[in-house]
Amino acid sequence: MATGMPNWLKQRAFLTPERTALIFENRTWTFAKVYEEAAKRTAALYKRGFSKGDRIGLLIRNTPEAVVLIHAMQQLGASAILLNSRLTAGELVWQLKDAEAAAMIYDPAHEGIAKDIQAELPCIESVQLSGEEMPVIREEFSLEDTCSIMYTSGTTGKPKGVRQTYGNHWWSAAGSAFNLGVSERDCWICSVPLFHISGYSILMRSVIYGVPIRLHERFNEDEINAVLKQGEGTIMSVVAATLSRLLRSSEGSYHENFRGMLLGGGPAPKPILEECAERGIPVFQTYGMTETSSQIATLSPEYSLTKLGSAGKPLFPCQLRIAAEGGEAPYKEGEILVKGPNVTVGYLNREEANKEAFVGGWFHTGDIGYVDEEGFLFVLDRRSDLIISGGENIYPAEVESVLLDHPAVIEAGVTGVTNEKWGQVPAAFIVEKEPVEEEELRRFCQSRLAKYKCPAYFIKVEGLPRNASNKLLRRELRNQFERDTF
Amino acid sequence: MATGMPNWLKQRAFLTPERTALIFENRTWTFAKVYEEAAKRTAALYKRGFSKGDRIGLLIRNTPEAVVLIHAMQQLGASAILLNSRLTAGELVWQLKDAEAAAMIYDPAHEGIAKDIQAELPCIESVQLSGEEMPVIREEFSLEDTCSIMYTSGTTGKPKGVRQTYGNHWWSAAGSAFNLGVSERDCWICSVPLFHISGYSILMRSVIYGVPIRLHERFNEDEINAVLKQGEGTIMSVVAATLSRLLRSSEGSYHENFRGMLLGGGPAPKPILEECAERGIPVFQTYGMTETSSQIATLSPEYSLTKLGSAGKPLFPCQLRIAAEGGEAPYKEGEILVKGPNVTVGYLNREEANKEAFVGGWFHTGDIGYVDEEGFLFVLDRRSDLIISGGENIYPAEVESVLLDHPAVIEAGVTGVTNEKWGQVPAAFIVEKEPVEEEELRRFCQSRLAKYKCPAYFIKVEGLPRNASNKLLRRELRNQFERDTF
Numbered sequence: 001m002a003t004g005m006p007n008w009l010k011q012r013a014f015l016t017p018e019r020t021a022l023i024f025e026n027r028t029w030t031f032a033k034v035y036e037e038a039a040k041r042t043a044a045l046y047k048r049g050f051s052k053g054d055r056i057g058l059l060i061r062n063t064p065e066a067v068v069l070i071h072a073m074q075q076l077g078a079s080a081i082l083l084n085s086r087l088t089a090g091e092l093v094w095q096l097k098d099a100e101a102a103a104m105i106y107d108p109a110h111e112g113i114a115k116d117i118q119a120e121l122p123c124i125e126s127v128q129l130s131g132e133e134m135p136v137i138r139e140e141f142s143l144e145d146t147c148s149i150m151y152t153s154g155t156t157g158k159p160k161g162v163r164q165t166y167g168n169h170w171w172s173a174a175g176s177a178f179n180l181g182v183s184e185r186d187c188w189i190c191s192v193p194l195f196h197i198s199g200y201s202i203l204m205r206s207v208i209y210g211v212p213i214r215l216h217e218r219f220n221e222d223e224i225n226a227v228l229k230q231g232e233g234t235i236m237s238v239v240a241a242t243l244s245r246l247l248r249s250s251e252g253s254y255h256e257n258f259r260g261m262l263l264g265g266g267p268a269p270k271p272i273l274e275e276c277a278e279r280g281i282p283v284f285q286t287y288g289m290t291e292t293s294s295q296i297a298t299l300s301p302e303y304s305l306t307k308l309g310s311a312g313k314p315l316f317p318c319q320l321r322i323a324a325e326g327g328e329a330p331y332k333e334g335e336i337l338v339k340g341p342n343v344t345v346g347y348l349n350r351e352e353a354n355k356e357a358f359v360g361g362w363f364h365t366g367d368i369g370y371v372d373e374e375g376f377l378f379v380l381d382r383r384s385d386l387i388i389s390g391g392e393n394i395y396p397a398e399v400e401s402v403l404l405d406h407p408a409v410i411e412a413g414v415t416g417v418t419n420e421k422w423g424q425v426p427a428a429f430i431v432e433k434e435p436v437e438e439e440e441l442r443r444f445c446q447s448r449l450a451k452y453k454c455p456a457y458f459i460k461v462e463g464l465p466r467n468a469s470n471k472l473l474r475r476e477l478r479n480q481f482e483r484d485t486f
Numbered sequence: 487m488a489t490g491m492p493n494w495l496k497q498r499a500f501l502t503p504e505r506t507a508l509i510f511e512n513r514t515w516t517f518a519k520v521y522e523e524a525a526k527r528t529a530a531l532y533k534r535g536f537s538k539g540d541r542i543g544l545l546i547r548n549t550p551e552a553v554v555l556i557h558a559m560q561q562l563g564a565s566a567i568l569l570n571s572r573l574t575a576g577e578l579v580w581q582l583k584d585a586e587a588a589a590m591i592y593d594p595a596h597e598g599i600a601k602d603i604q605a606e607l608p609c610i611e612s613v614q615l616s617g618e619e620m621p622v623i624r625e626e627f628s629l630e631d632t633c634s635i636m637y638t639s640g641t642t643g644k645p646k647g648v649r650q651t652y653g654n655h656w657w658s659a660a661g662s663a664f665n666l667g668v669s670e671r672d673c674w675i676c677s678v679p680l681f682h683i684s685g686y687s688i689l690m691r692s693v694i695y696g697v698p699i700r701l702h703e704r705f706n707e708d709e710i711n712a713v714l715k716q717g718e719g720t721i722m723s724v725v726a727a728t729l730s731r732l733l734r735s736s737e738g739s740y741h742e743n744f745r746g747m748l749l750g751g752g753p754a755p756k757p758i759l760e761e762c763a764e765r766g767i768p769v770f771q772t773y774g775m776t777e778t779s780s781q782i783a784t785l786s787p788e789y790s791l792t793k794l795g796s797a798g799k800p801l802f803p804c805q806l807r808i809a810a811e812g813g814e815a816p817y818k819e820g821e822i823l824v825k826g827p828n829v830t831v832g833y834l835n836r837e838e839a840n841k842e843a844f845v846g847g848w849f850h851t852g853d854i855g856y857v858d859e860e861g862f863l864f865v866l867d868r869r870s871d872l873i874i875s876g877g878e879n880i881y882p883a884e885v886e887s888v889l890l891d892h893p894a895v896i897e898a899g900v901t902g903v904t905n906e907k908w909g910q911v912p913a914a915f916i917v918e919k920e921p922v923e924e925e926e927l928r929r930f931c932q933s934r935l936a937k938y939k940c941p942a943y944f945i946k947v948e949g950l951p952r953n954a955s956n957k958l959l960r961r962e963l964r965n966q967f968e969r970d971t972f
Contacts, residue, residue, distance in 0.1 A: 005803045005827065014861060015799050016786060139805075174660050178695055183667040184788070208802065209664055300502060302670070313501050316694065317491045319625075341491065375500055 003167070004140040008207045009035050009071045020212040023187070023232075024064050031210070034068060041072035043131025048124075050102060052077030052138070055149065057096045057104035058195070059083045059114065062217045065126055066194050069105060070203060072129075074166075075137050078102075079146040081161070082195035086468050089116035095151050096121055099161050099348055105129070143167030149348060150197060150290045161348035164197075168293040171341035172201055173208045175315030179298050180235070180259070180284060182209050189236035191216035191224060193468045198237050198264060201294035219470070221249040231255030239265030241411070241470045243283075244272055248410070253280035260284050260304075264295070265471045266379070269401040273308050287311035287379050291363060293342045296320065297377050310376040311369075317341055321362065322371055330373040333380060337362040368395070385474045387416030389424050392452045396474055399426055399455060402448050408436035413464045414455060415477040428455035429464060429477050457481070489653070490626040494693045495521050495557045506698040509673070509718075510550045517696070520554060527558035529617025534610075536588060538563030538624070541635065543582045543590035544681070545569045545600065548703045551612055552680050555591060556689060558615075560652075561623050564588075565632040567647070568681035572954050575602035581637050582607055585647050585834055591615070629653030635834060636683060636776050647834035650683075654779040657827035658687060659694045661801030665784050666721070666745070666770060668695050675722035677702035677710060679954045684723050684750060687780035705956070707735040717741030725751030727897070727956045729769075730758055734896070739766035746770050746790075750781070751957045753865050753883040755890045759794050773797035773865050777849060779828045782806065783863050796862040797855075803827055807848065808857055816859040819866060823848040854881070871960045873902030875910050878938045882960055885912055885941060888934050894922035899950045900941060901963040914941035915950060915963050943967075 012021075013035035022029040029037075050056065056078045060066035073080035081099050083092055092113070096104060103122040106114040114123045141147075147166045151159040188205060190213050192198040206213040214233050216223065219242050227233050229250070238246070238261050260282035268285055276283045286298040297320060299312030314320050317340050324334030343363050346354040357364050368386060369379040380395045387394040396414035403412035411431035416424035430441070438458045445454040465476035498507075499521035508515040515523075536542065542564045546552035559566035567585050569578055578599070582590060589608040592600040600609045627633075633652045637645040674691060676699050678684040692699040700719050702709065705728050713719050715736070724732070724747050746768035754771055762769045772784040783806060785798030800806050803826050810820030829849050832840040843850050854872065855865040866881045873880040882900035889898035897917035902910035916927070924944045931940040951962035 006800075006805055011802060015802065016788075019788075174663075177660075177663055177668060181667070181669040182663060183669065184786075210802075300670075302502075302505075314492075316497060316501065316696075319492055 003143045005143065005170070007075070007138055007141055008204075009038060009074065010137055010139075012207045012210055016210045019184075019210055021206065022064060022067055023212050023214040027064070028212075029064060031207075034071060037068045038071035038075050039135065039137060040131040041068060041126075041129045042075040042137065043133055043135040044129040045072065045076050045078075046135045047131065050076060050078060054078045054102040055081055055099050057081040057083050057092075057099070057101045059085060059092070059104060059106040059110045060126075060195060061085065061107050061109055062190070062194050062199065062215055063107065064215070065107065067203060067213070067215065069126055069129075070194065070200070071207075074141070074147060075135075077138060077145070079149055079163075081149045081151075082200060084151070084193075084195055084468055085110060089113050093117055093120050095159060095161070098151075098159075099149055141166045143170060146345075148200060150195070150200075152290050160350050160353055162290045162344050163346060163348055164290075164293050165345055168342050168344060169201065169204045170208065171317050172293040172295065173205045175317045175340070175342060176205065176295055176298070177209065178316045179300060180262075182211070183234075184210060185257075186211040186234045186259075187214055187232065188212075189214045189216070189224065189227065189233035191219040191242070192237050192239075192470075196469050197288070197290045197294050198469055202237060219245075221245040225250040228254040228258055231257035233257075234259045235262060237262045237264065239263070239470045240268050240272055241466060241472070243268075243276070244410075247272065247275055247279075247281075251279075258282075262286055262295075262298070264288055265469055266397065268309065269397070269404045270309055271401070271405050277305055277308065285309070285311050287336075287369075287377060289365065291344045291357075291365070292318075292338060292340070293344065296338050296340060296342065299376075303376070307376050309378065310372070311379050312377060313375055314338075314340070315342075318343075320371075320377060322369065323364070324370075331370050333368055333370045336365045336367045336369045336377070336379070338365060339363065385415070387414075387424050387426050389416070389419070389426065389452055390422040394426055394453050396426065399428065399445070399449065399453055402445055403428060403430065403441070405448075406436070406441065406444050408432055408434045409441075411464050413472050413474060413477050415474045415481065417457070417478060417481050419456070422452075425456040426453065427457040427459065427477070427481050429459050429461050429480075431463060432460060489629045491629065491656070493561070493624055493627055494690075495524060495560065496623055496625075498693045498696055502696045505670075505696055507692065508550055508553055509698050509700040513550070514698075515550060517693075520557060523554045524557035524561050525621065525623060526617040527554060527612075527615045528561040528623065529619055529621040530615040531558065531562055531564075532621045533617065536562060536564060540564045540588040541567055541585050543567040543569050543578075543585070543587045545571060545578070545590060545592040545596045546612075546681060547571065547593050547595055548676070548680050548685065548701055549593065550701065551593065553689060553699070553701065555612055555615075556680065556686070557693075560627070560633060561621075563624060563631070565635055565649075567635045567637075568686060570637070570679075570681055570954055571596060575599050579603055579606050581645060581647070584645075585635055627652045629656060632831075634686060636681070636686075638776050646836050646839055648776045648830050649832060649834055650776075650779050651831055654828050654830060655687065655690045656694065657803050658779040658781065659691045661803045661826070661828060662691065662781055662784070663695065664802045665786060666748075668697070669720075670696060671743075672697040672720045672745075673700055673718065674698075675700045675702070675710065675713065675719035677705040677728070678723050678725075678956075682955050683774070683776045683780050684955055688723060705731075707731040711736040714740040714744055717743035719743075720745045721748060723748045723750065725749070725956045726754045726758055727952060727958070729754075729762070730896075733758065733761055733765070733767075737765075744768075748772055748781075748784070750774055751955055753867065753887075754795065755883070755887040756795055757887070757891050763791055763794065771795070771797050773822075773855075773863060775851065777830045777843075777851070778804075778824060778826070779830065782824045782826060782828065785862075789862070793862050795864065796858070797865050798863060799861055800824075800826070801828075804829075806857075806863060808855065809850070810856075814857075817856050819854055819856045822851045822853045822855045822863070822865070824851060825849065871901070873900075873910050873912050875902070875905070875912065875938055876908040880912055880939050882912065885914065885931070885935065885939055888931055889914060889916065889927070891934075892922070892927065892930050894918055894920045895927075897950050899958050899960060899963050901960040901967065903943070903964060903967050905942070908938075911942040912939065913943040913945065913963070913967055915945050915947050915966075917949060918946060
């Protein structure tokens with residue numbers, strides 16, 4: 001079995017040079033142009049002594065320059081460490097050192113933080129990378145080579161670098177294609193960070209499928225709604241919070257070209273899914289993580305209504321199991337285990353963590369879910385978010401979903417807080433649409449949830465803590481609760 | 487890098503059980519049903535002592551039973567030897583022994599020939615395979631395992647068994663998807679033999695993409711035209727002869743659902759391509775062979791008009807080169823070399839042939855072609871068909887293309903025949919649409935071709951010798967010529 005394949009960007013630029021590769025604001029780039037620009041950066045890096053096998057940090061924004069830099073890393077054969085631009089200098093240095101990075105390349109907008117880092121390792125401003133001559137670009141990628149490294153948010157302990165190989169990204173793109181389909185008329189909207197797997201995987205699909213990525217520097221609901229209404233994008237990756245904002249700032253459906261919202265980043269509240277169904281906005285709910293190089297399960301288009309709330313079945317090359325006490329059975333909750341050629345080859349330099357996470361070829365996600373009698377996956381929660389109260393399991397997402405059903409609530413986050421009697425009790429953080437009494441919310445919950453699941457506290461806030469992918473940070477809520485000593 | 491993936495049919499039956507897998511005449515089968523039927527055959531084979539690793543001959547017709555049998559071989563883990571039903575008993579026995587087959591399974595229609603074979607090895611009529619209990623079906627396919635063996639027509643010497651692995655078929659399907667696109671609304675029309683790679687690969691795409699195969703027992707232009715006019719198929723695999731018959735028996739274009747004709751099996755005469763362009767029938771010209779598990783290069787949709795006559799560029803995972811004397815250059819003719827994960831791992835038990843065919847990772851196709859300045863491949867001819875006349879190379883396809891341009895000619899085949907003066911001269915075999923003088927044809931050719939390329943003989947015949955895929959057998963023409971001692 002061959003494990004080499006043609007250098008992706010070079011091959012794409014050879015096969016369909018004139019197709020649009022990238023759309024950003026009012027400009028477009030062809031694949032030939034992106035390749036030309038990436039080759040220049042590669043030449044400049046090569047000249048500075050970097051070469052295949054080096055690990056190089058990227059501190060980027062969602063810009064055309066970032067697209068070119070990511071490709072340049074692949075052209076050089078370097079493993080790119082995709083850095084989260086919301087981190088502090090200290091956190092960044094920790095990751096760069098952990099990954100034994102040779103250097104960090106940064107967007108001029110991050111000059112300030114780069115100055116704090118450059119005492120620790122060479123930092124290169126991206127605009128300085130202009131090559132005078134074309135380097136010898138490698139002809140092939142080896143599917144076993146590490147293409148990218150992304151540190152997981154790490155709900156407990158220090159972050160771990162997830163190694164994603166070229167093979168991981170390739171199989172991820174192929175698995176997605178055989179579920180969602182692929183057409184040369186597609187255009188994937190990317191307003192999620194390129195440094196997260198959600199954004200990075202869009203860029204990989206773009207080059208493998210030969211379709212454009214429509215890049216947005218940041219998520220803006222009015223801008224995106226205009227794009228979707230005009231039919232200028234066919235698929236978009238969202239999380240519940242961004243989808244909700246899109247819904248609130250528009251009415252009706254989108255242009256007929258629009259194939260659907262790929263909704264990831266955690267269990268989706270049902271009210272949002274129901275509203276999309278009513279408005280004729282297709283939603284493909286998906287389950288995936290950095291360790292699976294994007295989707296591992298996605299609801300097929302034909303089940304998007306009948307299996308509302310499910311993350312679907314595994315992609316064609318993938319498998320999943322539920323590790324439930326006493327064995328697997330429909331509706332029995334347990335840890336979600338996954339397997340497939342898109343699953344990471346392991347955490348960088350974390351022998352112990354790898355031993356724990358990979359057992360018999362199955363990756364232990366730490367997330368909780370069940371499958372129904374037909375094998376559809378329902379993700380209940382991230383294990384680390386699980387609230388255990390008086391021996392009963394409470395999944396924050398379920399409580400949040402109920403709160404969001406209340407007309408006065410536009411955002412809700414639930415976390416477990418310490419309680420002498422029950423060990424933990426749920427606390428709810430609420431963003432109001434209109435003023436509402438605490439008693440009213442309490443009654444509303446009690447009418448829909450078992451008593452032990454009802455929040456013991458309702459805290460009204462202006463906004464909820466989210467990471468760069470707009471994923472709710474429930475742990476932050478707990479810290480905030482404890483800081484404010486309720 | 488993982489090389490295992492879920493058992494294809496089982497996974498597909500799990501993921502989308504209710505989708506249509508197969509359409510034949512007025513009946514349809516879901517993926518769940520095909521899996522159920524395949525499992526029964528697997529159980530019956532298992533009971534008879536067959537198991538993983540066995541090689542089993544299949545002597546089939548294009549029927550639903552054949553689809554189920556092909557899948558049963560995969561479920562069992564046996565390598566299927568796909569037998570050409572046009573061969574004699576002696577030729578079949580030779581292939582079965584060469585492949586060390588454990589048995590042959592045959593369609594009841596082939597009972598006569600099976601009787602002549604059963605003295606040599608166990609022969610099982612397919613209808614006898616009804617399992618009483620479900621066997622333990624393997625969970626995964628290993629991409630390195632040999633899935634199918636197909637003997638190449640062998641223009642010279644004894645046929646060779648081409649080993650096609652699961653990986654070969656997987657990458658072939660993926661490469662095709664990233665060029666032609668894939669949609670759950672697709673339906674691939676298969677009137678080419680399932681025992682040839684052209685038909686077998688449609689079946690593999692069907693299960694990997696989750697789309698139906700519309701199977702026809704034999705090619706009938708009126709039947710297929712009706713299907714295409716009604717929009718009941720979206721893609722169809724054809725060769726020049728069948729496409730020509732489709733064009734002659736209908737007018738105008740097809741239903742808007744129809745995405746295109748995948749035209750393989752040798753260089754296509756330009757008049758046919760031009761007629762398709764005029765009538766708005768999309769054609770994707772392709773180049774491939776048994777050894778590349780179907781397509782290795784295919785013209786992308788956007789170039790189907792501007793690069794008329796080209797077989798396009800390699801599929802995304804593939805590469806090609808022209809081995810021309812004095813090095814590669816645009817328009818320079820030479821042997822076509824190919825590389826990719828869909829290329830066979832080698833001929834069965836043919837060490838010498840493998841050494842010759844694979845040099846430095848490149849497979850030597852024996853075919854002649856050139857690439858233009860943009861890298862588009864133009865296939866001139868199969869090397870074995872090359873006519874060398876007075877030191878000049880003559881490619882039969884070029885001469886045929888000219889003859890087909892004449893309004894009185896509906897089929898043309900050109901071959902080289904022995905000539906004392908020139909070594910070889912071209913001889914043309916003609917099927918007339920309306921009576922035409924030999925002198926008229928000679929003048930027509932002389933006006934369009936260099937003198938040495940003009941046929942020395944024009945032989946009028948009722949039809950041309952073709953194999954089961956409708957590929958012209960030029961060698962037969964030569965034999966016929968010599969037999970008739972012109």
